[in-house]
Amino acid sequence: MKKIFLFILPAILLVSCVKSLDDYNIDQKNPGEVTAGSLFANSSKVISDVLTTPSVNTNVFRLWVQHWTTTTYTDEPRYDFVTRNIPQSFWTQLYREALMDLQSSRQTVEADEFLDETIKANQIALTEIMSVYAWTVVVNTWGDVPYTEALQLDEHGQPSYDDAATIYADLFSRLDAAIEAIDPAADGFGDSDLIYGDDMAAWLKFAHSLRLKMAITVADVDQSTAQAAFNASQSQAFTSNADNATFEYQAASPNNNPVSANLVPPFTSRQDFVVASTITDRMNELEDPRRDVYFVDKVGGEYVGGVPGLTSPYSDFSHAGDRITDPTAEALLLDYAEVQFIKAEAAARGWGGDATSLYRSAITASMDYWGVGSSAISTYLAQPGVNIAVTPANFREVIGNQKWLALYNRGYDAWVEWRRLDYPELEPAQNAEGPMPLRLPYITSEYTLNRASVTEAAGRIEGGDESGSRVFWDVN
């Protein structure tokens, strides 16, 4: 029998082993802690990517505003956003990546006991500014969304939806606080600041410009808030294209501009996009000098766009310009032209300033940005279709038409402004599968995973949770 114990003894000794294997639970290959800067850098890129990409799985706004259309697969220009679950992808990248990383970045900064207080304040302000920016995108897209209970899984597994106007009010105050907190002379996130390269003074201008943008967005529904916010920031916003909030992409995958990733070799062999006739017709009519940058490949001596909703053989139509499809093309989060358009509109609304000259300045800023020479700009501004006095009665149309042209490479913002200003007057695509979308419907997974909250929110929407319903600032 002794021999039995020779077997059993080592076995029993080994049996107690699991207790000593605690490190089996620790992932040896992925970090449990990271730097706040790395999270901030990542969120900046996610925000830039999601707003810039023309991937039909995520961002189809260029197609909806009829800057571009597709060659063969015309579902998306015809407002089919269901098949590819586009709202889901857009939402997830904003919430689960951009906003979550910003929150984690902020928490990491706050938990850092050894960080200089000034730098700490700056870093928190930066996470706040980018968060406010991302939240405006979320609200402008869906309206009421999870906000106060969002991003807190342990406490709120099924976050309730907040009123969009209330969220906007909170965003204003968060942005105010961030502006107050910034010390322009001190450092922020250092090299991890992929937008302004640690220039806190530039961030301050960006924050003020963002406040202008938010102000004008709510101008139709809450004029007093809008005007107060506008007045607080109008003199401190961008003063030239040098101030633009840009994200500068790189030549090589995966850090190349998402436009290049979807349009040009060597990143893809597909030929899915041509420019839309809506914009080529309009720009041809105005003999717009930006055409040579916006477009490439004339057909029969002129730029020709495809009709949205119809199939458009690639070689029969013009395409997005080389500067736009360049892998290193910078993406714009907010630019000087937009600020000038906002100021022009504010002036037309009677908040001060010369609306017409600001309107001309906005067009000039856009032309400058795209490298148009000053004489060509003058010629353009002088022609009857452009040379229009901006008045309280016509500003939506005059500014709307030109802003739509200026926002050519910013499909998402063009869609927001088109909804708000209701100009230019776009015809629905051929064979449209529904009305031209004025918002994105709530995502399907909210209905399966957060049903009570989303159903309650959907019930508040006039017209229901449909793409034809309007968000709170879109009053007509």
Next chain:
Amino acid sequence: MAGVLLIGSAMAQDRRVSGKVVAQEDGLGLPGVTVQITGTSEGTQTDAEGTYTLTVPASATTIDFSFIGYERQTVTIGTQTTINVTMVPDAQQLGEVVVTALGIVRQRNELTYAAQQVKAEDITRTRDNNFVNALSGKVAGLDIRQSGTMGGSTNVVMRGVKSMTGNNQALFVVDGAPISNANTNSSNQMTGRGGYDYGNAAADINPDDIASMTVLKGAAATALYGSRAANGVIMITTKKGRKNSMNVTVNTGLTVGNIDKSTFAEYQKEYGAGYVNDYTRQVTGRGGYSTENGGFWNRSVFGETSLIVPFTEDASYGAPFDPNLSVYQWDAFDPSSPTYGQKTPWVAGRNDPSSFYQTGINATQSITVDGGGENATFKAGYTRNDEKGVLPNSKIVKNIFNLGGSYDLRTNLTASASANFTKVDGLGRYGTGYDGNNPNQQFRQWWQTNVDLKEQEAAYFRNEQNITWNWSDETATSPIYSNNPYFSRYQNFQNDTRNRYFGNFALSWKPLDWLDVLGRVTYDGSSEMQEERWAEGGADVPGYSLYNRTYSETNYDLLVNFNKELSEDVTIGGLIGSNIRRDRVNSVFAQTVGGLAFPGLYSLSNSFSPMDAPVEVYRRVGVDGIFAAANVGYKDTYFLDATIRRDQSTTLPPENNTYWYPSIAGGFVFSNLLGDESVLNYGKLRLNYAQVGSDAPALSLYDTYIINFPFDGIHQTSVGANKQNPNLLPERTRSVEAGLEVSFLDSRLGFDASYYNTTSFDQIMGVSVSTATGYGFRFVNAGTMENKGFEISAFGVPVRTENFSWTINANFARNRNKVVDLYEENENLQIATMQGGLTLNATKGQPFGTFRGVNYVYNDGQKVVGDDGYYLSSAPDQVIGDVNPDWTGGIQNAFTYKNFALNFLIDIRHGGDVWSLDQYYGQATGLYPESAGLNDLGNPSRLPIEDGGGVILPGVKEDGTPNDIRVENYDSNVTPYGYANNPTAVGLFDASYVKLREAAITYTLPSEWLAKTNAIKSIDVSVVGRNLWIIHKNLPYADPEAGLSSGNIQGYQSGAYPTVRSLGFNVRFRF
């Protein structure tokens, strides 16, 4: 002292009995038969010729002869010194011994749970390289699904899916060693987004080394495996050498395979390339195609403006074929083509894509040598498979070596060891899913019916360039979507190598008659290397990826096992033991970025742009178990078993990581209470209860961040999508099973039926959460799933005469799965999102594996059309179907006539759904005959309605009256077929099938022919076939069984492969 006396007295009156044991079916000597003095452990085995010699004490009155697959015989010794026995095949195998959990051998009579035996011949008969496939249709309750690619994985699920997000694959155990059956397929591959199916690891087991197989189905049978017992166990016993014998078996076989055309696309032959003919130009006055010859480009080439096939349009909704019309086709732009610069007639391709598939060849050679001397046994085996697939440039070479032996160190101490080495080398495995490297993506979804596949072949081989039918434009310099399929096969191929080592070392000590002790170390390890490529000139960015993975599982077992007859009526047995398991996975994946610096060089250092950091995985699991079992038998009639196991796992938090798994089971052989004159030969009732479980996946407890590719040297990180859970508990399954086993009429008819009810609860799952929480998933213990089922395996011997016999084995299983509860108030858990707006889910109140998407609207079972004449759509996210069959069954017939044997197997699956992306897209792109042809008016349906075309969809209008609204069918955007104007449910089909799965005719050469050779004992010649005929199915142009990979995502087809029908021969020599 007593023992010595006993031995002494026995020796005084010993006599020797000898004889020969032959098998009834062929009259040949049967080697390896256990010859044992009844009621003792004393005995021997027959040698290679079937003869034996046994020393018998005077006290002995009878001798038992037993052998797997034959009825046990008990012969009275009397005064005989020569006892010859003819063994009768036992259809039900009641008297035999059965290998149960942990390798414990039990009498079948004693079993208190369902355990179905599968004979080695049934596995090897039709020579499938993956023996798992050969189980299909043979075991009640075992669901086998083959994905349909060369070397691809096979899904093995017993009695229904129990874990919503965890592993549900049955556990394979070879000679006591648990063997991984995992696949290494990526989640992209499993959800149909491209990649290769690298197969399931159980396929590394040598079919020719299998002696017998026992399928332990329920939790009571497997409870001793504790936290890995939930999914059933397939126990494999390999061949062993026998003492004082020497056998050599050689198999040589060759099968050839061709695709079953009923499982591949058929094409309409009326219209060619295009999505639309002249609609665009009519509306806009520009773009589109020329009005006069709707469907073509009218562009300047070769010095003229002429009609050109719209190469970019990967659909067949274009111009009607017209042999009198000549146009520039893709080949006109290939300078090496004899038709360069020439227009050719506009006709359907003479060779459709089915001609892409070639004849597959599968050659198998194997040799097994086994034998032994007085104190030792050995076996050695070598099997080589050479498989050439039905796709060009595909092959798998498999070399399997087995070595095993035992040595009696002392009379009661035996050391044994086995070592297995399998080397699998794959080249050109089939691309799967929605990916350019799956030729079926173009063949079934995005194709131009004007393309002649043989011309594509010739074009590729002229200069090995990507001369595709799918040029970007008339400059014909690069493909837009699809490569020439030959380019993809010959340039974008993958290769892989898997080295697999498994084996064991054991010491078995039998200090007492009734006690034995086993110490065993088992090891299963593999190292894999997978390389994938994308060549310059293809539609994808050129690239190269490399994946290396090593895996190992080591088990240390100690078992103390006893069996004792307390009195004539009472037997008791039991065991105590411990098991220590350590698993480790270590893998690295890296791929080039942005292209290849130097085309044709496939190495990571040749990355055009700086590479992403490799993805590393390092996961370890440690589980320590202790267990005990006890069994009591009374009068060979009443049996009671109980087991208990305690496991402690590293994957759970230390405070919750220890847990207990009990089982209790009873058996009652009621036939023993009936008189001998009863028609019932045997009858047993079984009842058992058990609880088993499952620990968490490794690394589920603590949150981590993701390190992303740096931006210009700046680090980027992101919060992980999974919220981990430091409070996890083990997942549990509770099971009750009742069984009835009977045989009648001289054991010529009988069945074994079981009813079971299992509830799996506290499931560990990554549940999807609202992404507004900042996460995508969280790990929780939640959810309850039920499987209730009934299964029966029956046998009958309608005819048994000296020369002829007919045996039927049939089985039937019906499992009802139900998702009882999910996390909190969730009604649905999404398992996977698939292309086509489809999701695979666990939906509360429904069976696991529901398909959700947009459904049709029905009125009294009729599809409802709207005012526009197209089908109406339901609200989004409706349950439209589920994967679970209503029942499965198999009928195996075996006929023997003299030296001939004929076997065939009908394999049936009834009910359940399959969703086809091939139909979803392929119908809409106008490939299939349904989308063309004549309408109800007798006109081509693709004419505009105003010209008499269009179709009326079957169904009713919203007011319930029959639909009479005609819809257009001349443009893929307006077609009523496929995805463009239909809900998700357009891709849903019934997955039922009835298949003639296997058939084999074997002729055993008469032994007298061989007698002269003295060397050869037997020669069997077989003609074998697999997947010969799909007798019935409801899914057009594909096999409803085809899928992507083993795992929890089933029932989805994207670029499905046709089924290969194989036919061949095998010759077996025994020396």
